[in-house]
Amino acid sequence: MKLKQRNRDTINGLLFALPWIIGFLCFSVYPLGASLYYSFTEFNPITKPVWVGLENFRMSFSDPLVWKSLSNTLFMAFVSTPINLFAALMLAMVAVRKFKGRGIARAIFFLPSVIPMIAATMVWIWMFDPTYGFLNNFLSIFGIRGPSWLMDPRYTKGALLLIGTWCVGASMLVCMAALAEVPVSYYESAQIDGASGIQKFFYITLPSIAHVLAYQAILSFINAFQYFQQVYVIISANQGSATGTASGGPSNSILMYPLYIFHNAFVYLKMGKASAMAWILFIIVSLLAVLMSKLARKASENAGVE
Amino acid sequence: MKNFLILLCAALVALTACSGGQTASSTTPPVAKASEAVAAPEAAPEAAPEVAAAPTVVEFWYNNKGDEALVYEEAIAQYNSSQGKYKVEGLSVTDQQKLIVALASNEAPDAVKGSNQNIVTYQANGLIDTLQGYIDAEGFDVGVFSDAAMAANTIGGQAYALPFSGYSIQLYYNKDILAEIGYDAPPETMEEMYEMAVAATVLDGDGNIERLGYPLFPLASARQELIYGFGGRWWDIDGKTLTPENPGTLESLKLNVKYREQYGIEKVQAFIATANTNRYTEQDMFFAGKQLFRLDGPWLPTMMQKFNSSTNYGISLVPGTASSPESRGASRYETDCICIPITAANKDGAWDFIKWFTSKDGAKTLNLGVGSLPAVKALYDDPDINAIPGFSDFIEILKLEKGIQYPQITDFAKYISLVEEHLDYIYNGTMTPEEGLSALAKQSSTLK
Amino acid sequence: MGVIKGRKAVASLMFYVLVICLCAIFLSPFLVMLTTSLKTNSDAFTIPVKLLPRKLVLDNYPAALRTIPYFKYLMNTVQITLFSVLGQLLVTPMVAYSLSKIKWKGASVISGLLMATMMIPYTVTMIPLYRTYSQLHLTNTYIPLILPAFFGKAYYILIVRQFFHGLPNSILEAARIDGANEFQRYSRIALPLCKPALTTVAIFAFLDAWSDYLAPLIYISKPNRLTLSLGLQQFMNEYSVKWAELMAAAVLFVTPVIVFFLIFQRNFVQGVAVTGLKA
Structure with a gap:
């Protein structure tokens, strides 16, 4: 009787999860496998894949733009993650306090991360205009002469970071929730011990929410490897239609890896090479994800011990 | 929740109902396209019985929009009324990337407008069909087109598209500014142009550039005509070898950098960025009299007329150099042309x-x-065509047949991307012209 | 005593100044978008640049609706969005139920795989999927954009699973004793109870579909089938960008989202916080 129940549970469980299982096979497993096969072939959308062995990988590794785009993407991942986390945490510390109008303030901080990225990017492109843009005109009030944000390769990534920080709302909410879960008694006993605000932050707040921050860091990292829309739009705005197919912004400084995969697949029509590049990306992301979750686990374990 | 779901379903049903025809046609595989092509059954059910008499549909994509799209539709209407065998249906598709994807699918249109630069890419990827078969079979005379226009669309002896218009880039100059600095004729050599440019450059109190002398904007022209005039070339005349370290190119870049350094790299950059934002608007730098020279195309005078620009301009050839005066007038030559995708259903039409x-x-x-x-x-x-402002000048220049053809290499788009990257390094002072070009040579050595 | 009180007042004043500055910074792009949309194009390009329009005009709005077939694109976007939301709402609770309320071995395996799928970048699966849809003649239809919604998305499943974890098993157990089968227990008890979580899923699914960019970019090329986000991009394809008009179009595109957000703010906050903390 008991065994029967277990079997029935298994069947039911399977049935209920069936849509997702089918989806998983069709939209994750199959494409992953197929793209691995494609990475050893050469084809465009109307030709059949022809086996070329390791040629695509050889071509990718010898392509300077692959390296350029990879380094751009890694830069964004490593620089934007700490900046965004820091900004999110700081905003959360402000928004979590009790004050009049905090509901409005929270909504305002969160709003940018809700609106469609394409619209946000377009507004920022306009804000970044060196002469007519809001940003440089605002800076000039303080006597600062702003750069040509999207034309000068030294500032393009800074511009992207700025947009990213503006959209940090979701992380902020998570941090707020985490902060709210830190037991008040910790702070109270620290107060009695005469700890300063900064000490409280480093010895209580940070360790208590470390595991949440670590998880946010992983997500932020993975997002950095998905970077596409913003740069796609910025580049097409820079060029206008007259100059034809898009490249990678000033000095290819915002040619992100996913964008270059897209170029190879849907502009240069080298789908085999694009598949190879996609798999390289997949391997990098998987390795980083495993590594970071190990680190995160360690961090939260350490925090638990203390 | 249930109510919400019901509401949602109701909305969906309503939506599907009101856009029913379109959803249905969008979900039917394009097998239907063939039948559409035979009789256009949806559009004219009465005409369906007499299949033989009904015109077959030719789907034609062009990348113009707005008023220009209307001109294309007008031309299509003229063609449709001129004969009864085919019916052309035009569609404006402005995104180049979308076009490539469509060409590479089994839903390709029957005819596509492009530029000869596109034709090379399409051909290299096997996306378009040669027209040579039709040309030979009918004894079609390609001599009606200018040599350069036809050559631009011929690859390996096979014509892949026929041209109907073209453009080159030449030198526009502001006559009033030129007079102000004491010259009465446009420059014939780059050295002269540089001299005038320096004399005409105006700074404000903070050293910001108010008036740009040297034609560093548009960047596309700085990459091409400003270099061609020095005899510089990014690729060899055979159209196959890349020449990133051409001495003429180096010479041009040295002067370019000299100008930038003289007025401050940042200041020049800022001017160009703004010029790029308001390009071809009322506030365009040349229209507003803030640029002495402008290397630009034949569309400029018409735009200036539209925006009531008071700039008193002249058109001249792209300057050559003192040592190679024959480079004068060298410019890219690009045609608008039509080709037939390889998967087109109605190639005859x-x-x-x-x-x-x-x-x-x-x-x-x-x-x-x-x-x-x-x-x-x-x-x-043609008198009507010569009446368009600036066109008689440009047609005279076209007759010189000094257009520079695009190379026919597969990795062209990537090469240009690399060229632009290294030009940026040179422009902002990260690399000297020599360093930039040799780095470019190294990186582009693997391109095919 | 008075000094401490005074110091406290100063501190709280400083805090308010900080909050107001932050709010101003975060709001400024919205403000720029709105005010630019109310300027004439030449006003937007006049130095000195002013935040507020010199002359208030509404012309950009009708102009923006003419530059792109706005209502056509709106209908397309709404269509895709509604079907996506429907799909997610049908499937998400089922899968989540299986993972948290049915005792079977697969549950933990699937939960692990769910997390893993969240790590797969879209660009990795993009090419084979494109090829398949293309061979099935499904490009230029909305099927590639809608179909995945009917198979569940990891992020949403996690939200609902988390919610189910919070439901006491005793309720379902009581129903079992009354002779209800698994599906009845799901549809009559669990589903009605998880309404708040489903609202959250619906909101996220709405936003995702509404803002989606890369998938339409790849699959839709026919002009009359484009979505709003691609339509917005079309302003950039002009030889010169009319910023005032573009900003007007952006306002029209963003407004529904903002309204939506303001109505459902609570669900948003919970949804984000739950997945961020517990996943």
């Missing part, structure tokens, strides 16, 4: 349409309506 569209009558409608230079030689002396 497309060919018939192409012949008309690139004929004297068809091309004239386009040239006049859009304001583009003719590729059909018979239109060079």
